[in-house]
Amino acid sequence: MSFEIDRESLLVRVPGAATLASIERALERAGLTLGIAATDLAVGDWLAAGAPGAASAFADPADHLVAGLTATLTDGSATVEVRPSPRRAVGPDLVALFVGCHERFASIDHVWLRVHPRGARRVALPTEHLDLDPPVSPDEAALLDAIARELAR
Amino acid sequence: MVDPSPLAELARALPDVRSSGDAADRVAYARDLWPRHHLAVRAGNVAEHRPAGVVWPASTEEVARVVRWAHDTRTPVVPFGAGSGVCAGVLPNERVIVLDLKRMTRWRELDERARTLDVEAGHMGLPLEEDLNRRGLTLGHFPSSILCSTVGGWIAARSAGQCSGKYGKIEDMVLALECVTGTGRVVTLRHRTSGPNLVPLVVGSEGTLAVVTSAKLRLHPKPEARAFAAFSFPTTEHGWEAMRAMFQAGLRPAVARLYDPFDAMLARRGAVKKDGADSGGTPGLGAAALRNLLRRPGAINELLEGSFGSAVFGGALLVVIFEGEAGAAATEGPHADLATARRVLEPMKARWLGEGPAQKWLLHRYSVSYRQAPVFAAGLFSDTMEVAAPWSKLGALYDGVRRALGAHVFVMAHMSHAYPDGCCIYFSFAGTAGPAEPGREGWDARCEATYDRAWRAALAAAVEAGGTLAHHHGAGRSKAPRLSSELGDAGVATVKALMRAFDPRGILNPGNLIPDAPTPYVDDAHPKPVTA
Ligand SMILES: Cc1cc2nc3c(=O)[nH]c(=O)nc-3n(C[C@H](O)[C@H](O)[C@H](O)COP(=O)(O)OP(=O)(O)OC[C@H]3O[C@@H](n4cnc5c(N)ncnc54)[C@H](O)[C@@H]3O)c2cc1C
Numbered sequence: 176m177s178f179e180i181d182r183e184s185l186l187v188r189v190p191g192a193a194t195l196a197s198i199e200r201a202l203e204r205a206g207l208t209l210g211i212a213a214t215d216l217a218v219g220d221w222l223a224a225g226a227p228g229a230a231s232a233f234a235d236p237a238d239h240l241v242a243g244l245t246a247t248l249t250d251g252s253a254t255v256e257v258r259p260s261p262r263r264a265v266g267p268d269l270v271a272l273f274v275g276c277h278e279r280f281a282s283i284d285h286v287w288l289r290v291h292p293r294g295a296r297r298v299a300l301p302t303e304h305l306d307l308d309p310p311v312s313p314d315e316a317a318l319l320d321a322i323a324r325e326l327a328r
Numbered sequence: 329m330v331d332p333s334p335l336a337e338l339a340r341a342l343p344d345v346r347s348s349g350d351a352a353d354r355v356a357y358a359r360d361l362w363p364r365h366h367l368a369v370r371a372g373n374v375a376e377h378r379p380a381g382v383v384w385p386a387s388t389e390e391v392a393r394v395v396r397w398a399h400d401t402r403t404p405v406v407p408f409g410a411g412s413g414v415c416a417g418v419l420p421n422e423r424v425i426v427l428d429l430k431r432m433t434r435w436r437e438l439d440e441r442a443r444t445l446d447v448e449a450g451h452m453g454l455p456l457e458e459d460l461n462r463r464g465l466t467l468g469h470f471p472s473s474i475l476c477s478t479v480g481g482w483i484a485a486r487s488a489g490q491c492s493g494k495y496g497k498i499e500d501m502v503l504a505l506e507c508v509t510g511t512g513r514v515v516t517l518r519h520r521t522s523g524p525n526l527v528p529l530v531v532g533s534e535g536t537l538a539v540v541t542s543a544k545l546r547l548h549p550k551p552e553a554r555a556f557a558a559f560s561f562p563t564t565e566h567g568w569e570a571m572r573a574m575f576q577a578g579l580r581p582a583v584a585r586l587y588d589p590f591d592a593m594l595a596r597r598g599a600v601k602k603d604g605a606d607s608g609g610t611p612g613l614g615a616a617a618l619r620n621l622l623r624r625p626g627a628i629n630e631l632l633e634g635s636f637g638s639a640v641f642g643g644a645l646l647v648v649i650f651e652g653e654a655g656a657a658a659t660e661g662p663h664a665d666l667a668t669a670r671r672v673l674e675p676m677k678a679r680w681l682g683e684g685p686a687q688k689w690l691l692h693r694y695s696v697s698y699r700q701a702p703v704f705a706a707g708l709f710s711d712t713m714e715v716a717a718p719w720s721k722l723g724a725l726y727d728g729v730r731r732a733l734g735a736h737v738f739v740m741a742h743m744s745h746a747y748p749d750g751c752c753i754y755f756s757f758a759g760t761a762g763p764a765e766p767g768r769e770g771w772d773a774r775c776e777a778t779y780d781r782a783w784r785a786a787l788a789a790a791v792e793a794g795g796t797l798a799h800h801h802g803a804g805r806s807k808a809p810r811l812s813s814e815l816g817d818a819g820v821a822t823v824k825a826l827m828r829a830f831d832p833r834g835i836l837n838p839g840n841l842i843p844d845a846p847t848p849y850v851d852d853a854h855p856k857p858v859t860a
Binding site: 181183184185186224225226227231232233235236237238239242248253254255256257258259260261262263264265266267268269270271272274275276277279289292295296297298300304305306307308309311312314315318319321322324325326328 | 439441442443444485486488492493494495496497499500501503509513515516517518519520521522523524525526527528529530531532533534536537546548572575576577578579580716717718719720721745746747748749750751752794795796797798799800801802803807811814815816817818819821822823825826828829830841
């Protein structure tokens with residue numbers, strides 16, 4: 176599997192099927208790391224599960240884990256591309272439909288992930304009192320159902 | 329006879345909710361601060377896009393009743409914060425009810441232990457930050473428009489503040505949103521790490537998915553200490569390489585602003601002059617001379633861009649401010665971070681300029697935003713464009729957009745939102761009337777033509793270089809026609825699916841963010857005036 180490392184931007188583009196361990200091995204050769212425990216989980220599945228083990232987005236607000244991705248809708252009707260960028264302001268952030276949604280709407284084909292030079296200093300603001308994993312409410316569940324319905328239309 | 333105006337119907341249906349169909353109110357709510365509107369105003373078309381009326385709910389319950397009524401009667405509703413948006417996110421017509429949130433300003437819950445605040449969406453920016461400061465806290469969000477924008481508007485337009493280097497953009501601060509969807513249902517969406525997170529869909533949706541009524545925001549301790557520094561660099565590129573090195577070394581200066589040589593010269597001058605066209609970011613020239621000069625923007629841009637510009641204006645300027653807790657050990661805190669930054673920057677052709685320019689910048693941090701009026705008064709126009717890209721594409725983005733804009737208008741740039749993987753470039757430009765063409769003979773119409781050409785070329789160049797259409801102003805109606813160039817057709821179709829899911833009857837800010845909306849706008853880049 177081929178990985179594209181953008182050294183200047185500290186990003187790597189990987190297929191959704193690549194395992195975290197295989198990505199980490201390739202990064203290690205370039206002096207880089209994902210900065211998480213590298214398992215045999217496919218990166219697409221890992222992101223669909225909400226990237227367990229990754230640093231919270233609130234630990235370093237200027238940083239993010241996913242810079243861009245391509246994902247194919249579950250019915251295969253279209254592929255959505257979110258081009259890599261540190262931030263954007265062009266409507267809803269479509270990445271939210273693919274990360275943490277357990278492939279309900281789409282599966283990730285490729286993803287641009289942030290990588291770190293080995294041994295680099297990491298920012299870690301305190302997050303221990305923030306409630307970052309509340310249960311999904313019935314209202315949210317209803318909206319998720321409506322999104323699934325409308326995407327399938 | 330029954331008054332057919334939607335406002336009269338609303339007032340009949342919900343007599344206890346404050347509303348107005350008064351002519352002055354309708355004029356006041358006819359637009360946001362999209363600079364192209366200013367050209368129309370200068371031409372005498374003060375309020376072409378008047379709404380049917382305005383409604384001022386005081387609670388979420390009132391917002392829900394208004395939206396439910398709008399849903400039932402299929403009446404379009406445009407959420408309104410303070411109207412400081414610059415992309416035609418607010419562009420009503422005589423069927424639209426504008427829903428102003430500014431009566432909703434309560435703090436619902438301050439959790440000092442978790443450092444979170446649940447605040448209503450109509451709260452204005454500066455008083456919020458000042459009240460937090462009095463309690464030893466900060467939100468860390470300082471848009472230049474902090475005096476004239478609301479929490480809800482920040483969230484809806486994906487705003488960025490001057491301290492994004494440490495605290496992130498508004499989307500990095502939101503833990504939960506209470507909002508009213510297009511059916512009038514009140515929902516609370518919560519940030520969730522290991523499950524579906526709907527918050528990022530409503531953030532940036534510019535009033536098209538839901539009306540945000542309150543937000544739970546992450547707070548930080550008010551900084552105890554600050555460390556200031558400024559550096560000059562031979563070129564802008566040297567400067568952004570230095571910014572990249574800082575952020576990739578794990579440093580998070582709250583403020584890191586890099587100015588190209590011309591913008592640096594303006595930044596060094598600091599404060600805004602009080603009167604006259606010359607204070608419009610255009611140094612020491614009379615309005616007429618300036619208009620003449622700007623007729624040949626290509627030549628001026630070329631002259632100032634190269635080594636000549638650097639030599640005359642003294643190179644690019646980087647202003648840096650670290651802030652935070654003072655730090656117990658000598659290796660901690662803002663001063664230690666600044667010392668590390670100096671070690672990173674000095675081998676990169678940085679010339680230390682001391683603390684002065686950064687302190688001066690902080691003193692005048694909001695003044696620069698009010699330079700626009702004198703430019704328009706001088707018969708010119710100005711605007712800004714904020715785009716972003718990964719570092720590897722930044723050079724192409726900078727050159728491409730600069731060239732595209734530079735053919736039509738005078739352009740300068742600064743970079744004030746950097747991240748470990750990329751950066752935003754903020755172009756400021758000023759232009760004048762181009763040659764007369766059929767249908768566009770008057771001065772202001774000719775200015776509009778130049779304005780449209782410059783934007784069209786610049787947005788195309790941004791996407792071509794691998795950049796985004798916008799970094800923090802949103803897309804509104806002004807960039808919507810180009811949305812598929814960044815998101816692709818599938819991305820746009822996904823956005824439309826979201827709109828149907830949240831707002832099945834399409835009553836929330838219809839036409840906004842939709843490239844092919846059936847509106848009275850030109851199919852190209854920008855709306856033309858409604859003539860009906
Ligand atoms: C001088 C000046 C300087 C600026 N500097 C900055 C800057 O530094 N950083 C920055 O990010 N922006 C800046 N802006 C742009 C502008 O201030 C932001 O876009 C701001 O977020 C808009 O807030 P507002 O309350 O004025 O929203 P409005 O202009 O009223 O609305 C903006 C959009 O959001 C929608 N909206 C508003 N409130 C709600 C709500 N409660 N629920 C749902 N939708 C809603 C509206 O329908 C509209 O589409 C600047 C503007 C000016 C004029």
